[in-house]
Amino acid sequence: MLIQLLNGVVYGGLLYLLSVGLVLIFGLRQVVNFAHGALFMIGAYIGYSVAAAGSWWGGLVVAVVAMAIAGCVLDATLFRALRKQDHIVTVLVTFGLLLILETLVTVIWGKAYLRYPMPDLLSGTVDIAGSPFPVYRLFVIVVSIVVALSLASWLRFTRIGLYVRAASTDARVTSIQGINVDRLSLIVVGLGTALAGLSGVVAGPLLSLSPTMGNYILIDSFIVVVIGGMGSFGGAFVAALLIGQIHNFGAIYLPWAGTMLPLLLMVGVLIWRPTGLSGART
Amino acid sequence: MTVAAGDVAPRVKTRRGTPLLLVLGVAALVAGFTLPWIAPSKVAMSLMAQSLFDALLATSVGFLVRQNGRVSFGQAAFFGLGGYVFAILVARSLVTPEVALVLALAVPTLVAFLFGLVVARVTGVAHAMLTLAIGQALYEIAFRWRELAKGDDGMSFDLPARLFGLPTRGLQDPAVMVVLAWSILVVALLGLKLFSQSRTGQIAAAIRDNEERARFIGFSTTLPRALVYAIAALIAAIAGTLQATYNGYIAPQMFHWSLSGAALVMAIVGGAKFIVGPAIGAIVLFYIKDLAGQFAEYWPAIVGTVLVVVTLVMPEGIVGLIKRIGGLGQRR
Amino acid sequence: MSLLAFHDVHALYGQARILNGVTFEVGAGERVALVGRNGVGKTTVVNTLCGGTRVAQGRIELRGRPTKDLRGYSAAQNGIAIVLQGRGILPNLTVEENLLLGGATARRGPWTLAKIQELFPILSERRSNPGWALSGGQQQMLAIGRALMANPDLLILDEPSEGLAPVIVDDLAALLVQLGTDGMGILLIEQNISLIHRVAERFYVLSKGSVAESGSLHNVSRDELQGHIAI
Amino acid sequence: DPLRVGVPTDLSGTYATLGEEVMRAVRFATDEANAQHGVAGHMVEIKSYDTEAKPDLARRQSEKLVSEGYTILTGTIASGEGLAIAPLMDRWGSIYISTINKADELTGANCVPRVFRVNTQSAMDAATVKPWLAQRKEKKWAVVAADIAWGRGSGALFDKAAAGLGKEMVADLYTPADINDFAPYIEQVKKSGAEGVWVVLAGRDAVNFAQQAKQFGLTRTVTVAGVSFTTDGTVKTLGDAAEGIYGIINYSSTLDTPENQSFVKAWTAKYSSPPTNFEGETYLGMQVLFQAVKQANSVKPDDIAKAMSGGEFDTILGKLKLRAEDHQLLKPNYFGVVEKVDGVLRPVVKTTVSAADVAPAVTCKMPS
Amino acid sequence: MTLAIQGIGLTRRFGGFTALDNVDIAIRQGEIRGLIGPNGAGKSTLIDVLSGRARNPGGQVLLNGVDVSRLTPQQRRKRGMARSFQRTNIFPELSVEQQLRIASWAVEDADTDEVMDELDLRALADRPAAEISYGDQRRLDLALALVGRPRVLLLDEPAAGLTMEESLDLARILRDLANRWGVTVLLVEHDMQVVFSICDQITVLHLGRSLSEGSCAEVRANPTVIAAYLGTEA
Numbered sequence A: 001m002l003i004q005l006l007n008g009v010v011y012g013g014l015l016y017l018l019s020v021g022l023v024l025i026f027g028l029r030q031v032v033n034f035a036h037g038a039l040f041m042i043g044a045y046i047g048y049s050v051a052a053a054g055s056w057w058g059g060l061v062v063a064v065v066a067m068a069i070a071g072c073v074l075d076a077t078l079f080r081a082l083r084k085q086d087h088i089v090t091v092l093v094t095f096g097l098l099l100i101l102e103t104l105v106t107v108i109w110g111k112a113y114l115r116y117p118m119p120d121l122l123s124g125t126v127d128i129a130g131s132p133f134p135v136y137r138l139f140v141i142v143v144s145i146v147v148a149l150s151l152a153s154w155l156r157f158t159r160i161g162l163y164v165r166a167a168s169t170d171a172r173v174t175s176i177q178g179i180n181v182d183r184l185s186l187i188v189v190g191l192g193t194a195l196a197g198l199s200g201v202v203a204g205p206l207l208s209l210s211p212t213m214g215n216y217i218l219i220d221s222f223i224v225v226v227i228g229g230m231g232s233f234g235g236a237f238v239a240a241l242l243i244g245q246i247h248n249f250g251a252i253y254l255p256w257a258g259t260m261l262p263l264l265l266m267v268g269v270l271i272w273r274p275t276g277l278s279g280a281r282t
Numbered sequence B: 001m002t003v004a005a006g007d008v009a010p011r012v013k014t015r016r017g018t019p020l021l022l023v024l025g026v027a028a029l030v031a032g033f034t035l036p037w038i039a040p041s042k043v044a045m046s047l048m049a050q051s052l053f054d055a056l057l058a059t060s061v062g063f064l065v066r067q068n069g070r071v072s073f074g075q076a077a078f079f080g081l082g083g084y085v086f087a088i089l090v091a092r093s094l095v096t097p098e099v100a101l102v103l104a105l106a107v108p109t110l111v112a113f114l115f116g117l118v119v120a121r122v123t124g125v126a127h128a129m130l131t132l133a134i135g136q137a138l139y140e141i142a143f144r145w146r147e148l149a150k151g152d153d154g155m156s157f158d159l160p161a162r163l164f165g166l167p168t169r170g171l172q173d174p175a176v177m178v179v180l181a182w183s184i185l186v187v188a189l190l191g192l193k194l195f196s197q198s199r200t201g202q203i204a205a206a207i208r209d210n211e212e213r214a215r216f217i218g219f220s221t222t223l224p225r226a227l228v229y230a231i232a233a234l235i236a237a238i239a240g241t242l243q244a245t246y247n248g249y250i251a252p253q254m255f256h257w258s259l260s261g262a263a264l265v266m267a268i269v270g271g272a273k274f275i276v277g278p279a280i281g282a283i284v285l286f287y288i289k290d291l292a293g294q295f296a297e298y299w300p301a302i303v304g305t306v307l308v309v310v311t312l313v314m315p316e317g318i319v320g321l322i323k324r325i326g327g328l329g330q331r332r
Numbered sequence C: 001m002s003l004l005a006f007h008d009v010h011a012l013y014g015q016a017r018i019l020n021g022v023t024f025e026v027g028a029g030e031r032v033a034l035v036g037r038n039g040v041g042k043t044t045v046v047n048t049l050c051g052g053t054r055v056a057q058g059r060i061e062l063r064g065r066p067t068k069d070l071r072g073y074s075a076a077q078n079g080i081a082i083v084l085q086g087r088g089i090l091p092n093l094t095v096e097e098n099l100l101l102g103g104a105t106a107r108r109g110p111w112t113l114a115k116i117q118e119l120f121p122i123l124s125e126r127r128s129n130p131g132w133a134l135s136g137g138q139q140q141m142l143a144i145g146r147a148l149m150a151n152p153d154l155l156i157l158d159e160p161s162e163g164l165a166p167v168i169v170d171d172l173a174a175l176l177v178q179l180g181t182d183g184m185g186i187l188l189i190e191q192n193i194s195l196i197h198r199v200a201e202r203f204y205v206l207s208k209g210s211v212a213e214s215g216s217l218h219n220v221s222r223d224e225l226q227g228h229i230a231i
Numbered sequence D: 001d002p003l004r005v006g007v008p009t010d011l012s013g014t015y016a017t018l019g020e021e022v023m024r025a026v027r028f029a030t031d032e033a034n035a036q037h038g039v040a041g042h043m044v045e046i047k048s049y050d051t052e053a054k055p056d057l058a059r060r061q062s063e064k065l066v067s068e069g070y071t072i073l074t075g076t077i078a079s080g081e082g083l084a085i086a087p088l089m090d091r092w093g094s095i096y097i098s099t100i101n102k103a104d105e106l107t108g109a110n111c112v113p114r115v116f117r118v119n120t121q122s123a124m125d126a127a128t129v130k131p132w133l134a135q136r137k138e139k140k141w142a143v144v145a146a147d148i149a150w151g152r153g154s155g156a157l158f159d160k161a162a163a164g165l166g167k168e169m170v171a172d173l174y175t176p177a178d179i180n181d182f183a184p185y186i187e188q189v190k191k192s193g194a195e196g197v198w199v200v201l202a203g204r205d206a207v208n209f210a211q212q213a214k215q216f217g218l219t220r221t222v223t224v225a226g227v228s229f230t231t232d233g234t235v236k237t238l239g240d241a242a243e244g245i246y247g248i249i250n251y252s253s254t255l256d257t258p259e260n261q262s263f264v265k266a267w268t269a270k271y272s273s274p275p276t277n278f279e280g281e282t283y284l285g286m287q288v289l290f291q292a293v294k295q296a297n298s299v300k301p302d303d304i305a306k307a308m309s310g311g312e313f314d315t316i317l318g319k320l321k322l323r324a325e326d327h328q329l330l331k332p333n334y335f336g337v338v339e340k341v342d343g344v345l346r347p348v349v350k351t352t353v354s355a356a357d358v359a360p361a362v363t364c365k366m367p368s
Numbered sequence E: 001m002t003l004a005i006q007g008i009g010l011t012r013r014f015g016g017f018t019a020l021d022n023v024d025i026a027i028r029q030g031e032i033r034g035l036i037g038p039n040g041a042g043k044s045t046l047i048d049v050l051s052g053r054a055r056n057p058g059g060q061v062l063l064n065g066v067d068v069s070r071l072t073p074q075q076r077r078k079r080g081m082a083r084s085f086q087r088t089n090i091f092p093e094l095s096v097e098q099q100l101r102i103a104s105w106a107v108e109d110a111d112t113d114e115v116m117d118e119l120d121l122r123a124l125a126d127r128p129a130a131e132i133s134y135g136d137q138r139r140l141d142l143a144l145a146l147v148g149r150p151r152v153l154l155l156d157e158p159a160a161g162l163t164m165e166e167s168l169d170l171a172r173i174l175r176d177l178a179n180r181w182g183v184t185v186l187l188v189e190h191d192m193q194v195v196f197s198i199c200d201q202i203t204v205l206h207l208g209r210s211l212s213e214g215s216c217a218e219v220r221a222n223p224t225v226i227a228a229y230l231g232t233e234a
Ligand SMILES: Nc1ncnc2c1ncn2[C@@H]1O[C@H](COP(=O)(O)OP(=O)(O)OP(=O)(O)O)[C@@H](O)[C@H]1O
Pocket: C013, C016, C018, C036, C037, C038, C039, C040, C041, C042, C043, C044, C045, C085, E130, E131, E132, E133, E134, E135, E136, E161
């Protein structure tokens, strides 16, 4: 039971890392980023290459930094140009981006599944409730909690955090207060993609690498974002943990429902509260 | 989403516009009969027919966007439902083929209507995800319920010999199907145009724009919106039934969100603000993808690049660009 | 030195030309009114300053420096705070956060959170309510408070009396006069004649996108002022 | 006339890696034949379109290939693709040679005159498990299978085989498609007290499951075996996580027949790694096709079909017969384990079950 | 004397805060009732409760003696109650003309020309509402409420954002509606010139309760009202 609970937290934690990036980008740029899964995937591949060359932790750092830079470039080029467009139009661009990135990866790394190595420090198991549990999974839990806490306090207690929340509701009014929203969004989008890269690396040793690996998890992340309440960080955290648990206990107690459970949960939540758990007004 | 300022025709213009619209429609219908002759080969004809199925599906999604301001990521649900209901009823001879056809269109329409009653108040991405949920739920059922229609393998079926007294052999002949699909598309577009000019259509547009105020000026907002869902689903169901008939085959992919997503992309590329936009987008993308297929595995990158460029160059889609160029010409 | 000056500014929304050669200026400690009928372009002047229109011709000076490429933040970074028409409250932020946001440029001056909360006690009472839960007039107070938080050299107010109770409008009038006296420039866009009359020293009348008349308000009665505006 | 072979296969979808293997084998066979001035003088031309493993797209792309003259089709991956195009062969005047599709129906309930299969169907795989299972000492078994037609069917066949051998099934777990995290299933296998687990997962699922099972220490305590689970491709990805896993092998480059060894040698010379199971099976399909062309001395689909049905062919697995009743090639099947060969992990054949022993019952009523 | 609209014990709470506390209000047919009070007194909330915008409020709303408390806004509109909004609430993408026309359909194809002329919207007929100025949007908001000449009008600061002349025009229009057609008006307004020039009776709201009620002169002279609300200008 405890182990199942922990497994739920692992998957939920991964989902959180990914969805919170979506929330950041959506908030500031109003972009529904379909390419987020692809960025997650590229993060994993970059980390893989570095890890294969010798340093697992180096892979982590390089992937995160590279993805942060990629995010800034994306923001400065595409997203900024699109800021006056309808959401639905920006979806096209991120969708196109997804296709391009996937092809790029097959060209560089090929289509075959790759196995991400595990850092020596974290391989092995510990006994929890009399049953072996991979240390690495505990690491995933720790990473997501650390990210969640630091992100939450950054947003809640710092000035920049306040500006980010403000710009996420109304970029025009925020900029009239003297805030350079373009520069702010460079940071925020960069952070969002860096988190995608981080989650790619962290997920690497759990999942195999393939050019489409991002697609599978992207839908779950969108479910998290929507259940949490579009644009809500706290909501995303709660929703991610919820989906993580549902995913786990659903597999045990309601196997017939298959992958439908998260979707059903989402339908239930949205019918009850059309704006999601956090119920933020827009 | 948005309707362009000029798109909502004032009253006077509407009245003058209707006969013109009918003339255009009849001309388009007649033109459809030349399609089999201008197609260079049978396979070209077949491709044309299949692009028209896409066009219908994209029209369905686009209509929902245009009229209700709701983005659907699950329109394939109704596409697949149409195909499945028809194929299953026919393959098992549960009812006469005529009844099967009627049910294939009626069931998705009704489901969408009820769905619309419940979910129309959800907006934006959340709405897209809700629609995705019903599409995926149907997908899972079709995928895993083997007794229904062979689960993930999909099911081939034979057409009944006659439908409404007419022989059905032609329905799998590209030359016949291309004319049929074209005619249906033209009629559907005409119907949608007339609907959006009708009172209900305009009220739906007002509800899309500001639901709260619509209620305070005295309109119930659920029904008109649900009606739009139903109409959109009807068109998707027609497309699904046509495809199932033409292929003599159904598979769970007909429900899959990637098909819904593709349809949405087609609609936006063509210009979801315009009634004909989605159909044009669908046909253009169909051929772009087909061409890109020559470059085998790199086609996604090609299509992706096209999407990015198209969006940057013509945010209002192909039709939007055409209108803009036309508009500039007029102004001078 | 003028804090803000428009010289023959022409500005467009898309294809529609709204400003047709607007010229005016506001200096430090000056209290200036910009008036005109609905739809003449008053708000467009503010929008132009925030980079919301395309400037086809003319020159805009901030602190005497011609400024090309205006952005949303240009005004604020030059010591200009704006009370937007329609208030521009951030609905999901709390009242206090809305105020803190006004201090984003971190300019020092007499106005602090405490001072503003003293000025409008309701903003202190409701400090942790979200912005959307305020009444119309309370939001207006918040918008004014937020602008003051910037300790601006120039304060632009686009119809600030809208939605405020008469007693509060009285207070506002007194406040604006005091601010002017203390050296802050005031650009007041208003329909409320009595407020203009009590606050402004000079006025510009905007008509069809350009300045039709301007002058001093010393020794001008309310009716005369009304006459000027009704052009 | 050239011999035109169309290859509608997955180049960008879920099974893109398999599509790559298919293409490599088709190209290899083609180059080999053309180097000897074609098959009975007919040069071989190939063309492929991407099906993304989607049945309706497979149908569309196949139709295009046929209309462009590539009337011999081979290479679709998903069973659904094969089943979708099979009924159309007659209309198109083409033939289809299945090399990967596993669904029994293709040469069973849905058999048609213009469809042939050279690979093993699920029923043949099931027949291969039995002898192996019989000699295992594990009493309690669990099944972890993909919740799709193939997984369900294959899992049920295993259940039946186990029951027949007096084993106890303690858990039947069917995992939804595209799942990322197998932890809940792994925990359930552990809890069930199973001593052995039979895995019916392919591709990405197989890799994820094996990797996570190892992390949870499952592979240390429980015997793991499966079908399509440890293919050459997944073993390469998995590395040591695959070591010691048992499984059905449909083709292996380690098979010790002279024909196979010379094929492996030529292949390795060209691609510098031995052919995988899917590459071997696809190559086998090409071999059968080429010989049928020779025997018919024609490149017309009708003539080739006639030669194929009931024909005997020399292949890398020896002389094999393509049964006329259902167009299934009667081939031997293998069982083995993943172990190191020359320092490289790969599935190694331990038992061979003869073609006669795995031959499935004929369920096909061939329409005329 | 018939009561056109009556609220009994109207109450509205937000969390622990009571915005409207057991307020009674009764307006005769053809009366223009001013509703004034400090910012945050609960005026808009009162209109929200009467018009059905507030969800699950306390108290009862009677329209021509009939309890409409359970009815939706659209049902109330069909029975002759219309309202305008303090924060402009229009159809941004529809043209001015089109939205007025659509509004007229809900009330038996009422004439829109009159309203357009009265509120000076003719020149803006073809413009999408999002692109007209704030003051013009305010007038459009009001026009949407006036279409079809409803029996009971609940207006939330209709003069805000209008020029002085326009405010006076508006006052005249409202007076006209009341006198000629017996329209009943509940007018929330901070422009005292408008309020005192046309209201028959005035209710003063303070902290969610009714502070006083009476004729213009009475209210104007009430020292509590002056201190809490009117200030020096009045
Ligand atoms: N986004 C826009 N696109 C096109 N035209 C616009 C836009 N916003 C405003 N306009 C037009 O610009 C003109 C000036 O509007 P503006 O808002 O500046 O008027 P204003 O003087 O502030 O009026 P008010 O007193 O009503 O606030 C109006 O005619 C309006 O229709």
